[in-house]
Amino acid sequence: MKWLKQLFNFYIDSSVHVALSVYSLNWVTLLEFEIPYDENLLYFIFFASITGYNFVKYFGVAKFHHRRLTSWLKAIQIFSFFCFLLMCYYGLQLSHKSLFYILGFGVVTFLYAMPFLPKHMFLDKQHNLRSIGGLKIYLIALVWTGVTVFLPLIENTYQINNDVILTAVQRFLFIIVLMLPFEIRDLNYDSLKLSTMPQIIGVKQTKIMGVLLLVVFYFAEFFKNDTAFCSIATLSIITIITALFLVFSNINQGKYYSAFWVEGLTIIWLVLLLMFC
Numbered sequence: 001m002k003w004l005k006q007l008f009n010f011y012i013d014s015s016v017h018v019a020l021s022v023y024s025l026n027w028v029t030l031l032e033f034e035i036p037y038d039e040n041l042l043y044f045i046f047f048a049s050i051t052g053y054n055f056v057k058y059f060g061v062a063k064f065h066h067r068r069l070t071s072w073l074k075a076i077q078i079f080s081f082f083c084f085l086l087m088c089y090y091g092l093q094l095s096h097k098s099l100f101y102i103l104g105f106g107v108v109t110f111l112y113a114m115p116f117l118p119k120h121m122f123l124d125k126q127h128n129l130r131s132i133g134g135l136k137i138y139l140i141a142l143v144w145t146g147v148t149v150f151l152p153l154i155e156n157t158y159q160i161n162n163d164v165i166l167t168a169v170q171r172f173l174f175i176i177v178l179m180l181p182f183e184i185r186d187l188n189y190d191s192l193k194l195s196t197m198p199q200i201i202g203v204k205q206t207k208i209m210g211v212l213l214l215v216v217f218y219f220a221e222f223f224k225n226d227t228a229f230c231s232i233a234t235l236s237i238i239t240i241i242t243a244l245f246l247v248f249s250n251i252n253q254g255k256y257y258s259a260f261w262v263e264g265l266t267i268i269w270l271v272l273l274l275m276f277c
Helices: 002-013 016-032 039-068 071-091 096-113 136-155 162-188 197-201 203-223 229-247 255-262 265-276
Strands: none
Touching: 002 016, 002 071, 002 255, 016 039, 016 136, 016 162, 016 265, 039 071, 039 096, 039 136, 096 136, 136 162, 162 197, 162 203, 162 229, 162 255, 197 203, 203 229, 229 255, 229 265
């Protein structure tokens, strides 16, 4: 059983789970707009998510410990390298317009981890975008929205209309809510200068705010020109499940509460759509 636990931890730590979450949201978008399964795009998104997330998570660690990396970190680096190669392969199958769009988000990801701006703008010694107070949650939501809503539609030359804009707003709100259990979990470890929502308004008010955002997320579906009953039913289920995970989140939550269960809500969303729609 020990090797099984190690394999599961590698699955989480190497960002495979979060990559499946991004992959799932892209597929949700394709299903919502009745676009056929796009293998090249979805595989690119999957491997790019692993590459990008591992770069952001482990850049600082690798930079200062590159001479004597642990076997665990070395394994993740090797795994990430092969994912990077596969990302490049599938990326070459995409349109030039999509690649240009992807480049913009790639730059944001790079600047998110790399120090590049004046010290007086930052809260710590990192000097990167993630250390700017109050920016992190909105930056992540913006990138996820761009990658999981606009990218699959641009690649498939789908016209940007009112329904697309509403979907983007929904996705932005949903990602913010998904981030809240993580911010509650990290309340004892984050610098007070990061200005996360639980730090600013407290845990209880953060949960209330999250539930209100979910209400907007859900009812925005009824303003779309084209929506199916099974989509609304699926959205109802995922909204309730997400609200429950938010309400029951706390500072002393289990190791996998956010990292596996909350992160996996988008996978559940996809499974529900595939089962019932």
